[in-house]
């Protein structure tokens with residue numbers, strides 16, 4: 001596989017201010033991510049996995065260090081540029097699905113396109129196509145409350161694809177699902193990575209899942225302590 | 232895109248039905264109050280304007296200074312007399328002058344007795360007066376010169392169960408102070424139910440039966456064309472003062488042009504409307520605070536949604552607009568309901584006024600600006616009330632918002 005860096009994490013620190021106490025969640029993390037790869041991030045709870053993923057996804061800015069996304073340093077961007085990055089370059093899939101409960105599946109998938117000023121008819125057409133892709137073509141008008149956990153996560157995956165991002169960031173996407181459903185979700189994400197060439201970064205606690213990744217990054221106390229290639 | 236934001240806001244409002252309704256009540260009470268009060272005020276204003284149009288701008292009214300209704304002056308020195316009337320008739324610029332004797336006295340018809348306003352006038356003046364009142368004879372005839380103990384009655388006298396059990400007909404007679412008056416005619420309805428209860432008799436006859444001396448309760452003057460009404464009025468005031476031997480600023484009579492009367496009406500009106508507007512403003516303020524409160528709660532409740540929207544690319548300004556539309560929408564819904572309720576109240580009052588008070592003065596008028604203005608204003612109040620909560624929502628950090636439980 002051709003190895004081109006899409007993300008570079010360079011000596012990244014994230015220090016949370018809790019009242020008077022400073023808590024460093026990331027303490028000089030370094031990591032390169034290659035275009036089109038499937039990277040799993042593992043580590044104990046509290047080791048900084050989500051924090052790292054959030055700074056890659058421009059949800060949060062590091063206190064120190066650089067996060068380069070396609071060569072652009074995220075920490076130099078202003079609020080509206082950050083939202084552009086989140087909207088166009090990144091697709092998020094969360095453990096808790098994070099769908100808008102008052103909106104239907106279709107509307108949830110349309111929403112990222114709304115923020116990019118895309119024409120309504122195009123949005124509907126594309127959202128329908130994406131929901132078909134994740135196997136929910138018959139549940140377009142159901143709200144999240146009317147869907148199972150696995151189905152909700154499928155909606156979230158469809159939504160993450162709405163603006164054709166290069167990178168999909170998944171933070172324990174199977175964490176709230178039973179093992180069978182979890183497997184289906186994993187297969188879906190892997191399929192997107194393989195067939196559509198997306199870069200997939202997935203935080204997981206499950207070694208069996210991590211084993212299917214191209215590489216595994218091991219985090220401990222806010223640092224990447226080990227990167228292992230696929231066995 | 233704005234359309235999509237409207238859709239988002241609408242969905243969120245619908246999801247919080249009960250609270251949205253309660254919030255909206257705060258606005259629609261205020262708007263309903265404004266709309267009904269202004270519509271009635273407008274109607275009243277229009278009606279009064281019409282009445283004055285009827286009267287005409289070229290009229291001057293002279294009456295003794297009194298707090299009571301015309302005819303209530305008793306002191307001899309204060310009374311205007313036929314000499315004053317003659318004098319006024321001859322002042323430069325006066326086309327004609329009509330003197331009215333207005334008295335309220337007991338009137339008997341068959342077994343019934345009622346106290347009514349009796350207007351004594353020269354029979355020849357009655358036709359002119361009809362024009363001023365904007366009415367006409369619908370039964371019988373008007374008074375004519377030489378008539379004595381004849382009466383023309385206002386419209387309501389001829390209606391069953393209005394003043395009399397059985398309405399008076401032409402040819403009947405009524406008794407005033409023990410004298411029989413033959414009813415020779417009846418007027419059509421005017422817009423003023425008070426006037427519809429008047430009885431018109433020859434002035435000399437009325438003086439005779441009531442034993443009043445030489446008295447004019449009110450004198451109405453028409454100014455000749457080409458003369459300035461105000462100047463003629465001033466001339467009447469000055470000359471009549473000299474004629475009556477009174478000192479300046481101590482006149483026992485007052486001279487007002489029809490325009491001055493209209494103006495003082497309008498002034499009172501302005502004050503009433505200002506007070507009403509004040510009350511309405513307070514209730515809208517309270518409604519606005521209600522919206523603000525709801526929006527703060529909504530922002531809290533939807534912190535996670537805000538985080539989600541930001542994580543999929545919403546800019547701060549997008550969040551701001553979404554919340555502003557939502558609060559504006561709440562205001563607008565309240566406004567629309569308020570306009571509807573205000574309309575019903577206004578029309579209800581009008582209906583009650585026509586059917587129970589018998590006046591067409593209290594009409595509810597709904598100019599377009601009132602409806603459009605109310606809607607725009609309630610949207611504006613909603614948006615303003617939502618501004619601070621919306622700013623707070625837009626400034627939330629995505630990670631913090633996503634972590635919110």
Ligand SMILES: Nc1ncnc2c1ncn2[C@@H]1O[C@H](COP(=O)(O)OP(=O)(O)OP(=O)(O)O)[C@@H](O)[C@H]1O
Pocket residue numbers: 016017018023024025043044045046047048049050051052631
């Ligand atoms: N907003 C915050 N304010 C303060 N401390 C925070 C904040 N976010 C994370 N932390 C702390 O930073 C550390 C790393 O958090 P992070 O969520 O990245 O862990 P994680 O590796 O994803 O853990 P888990 O596997 O439980 O999800 C934790 O100790 C956490 O308490």
Ligand SMILES: [Mg+2]
Pocket residue numbers: 049050051171
């Ligand atoms: Mg985590």
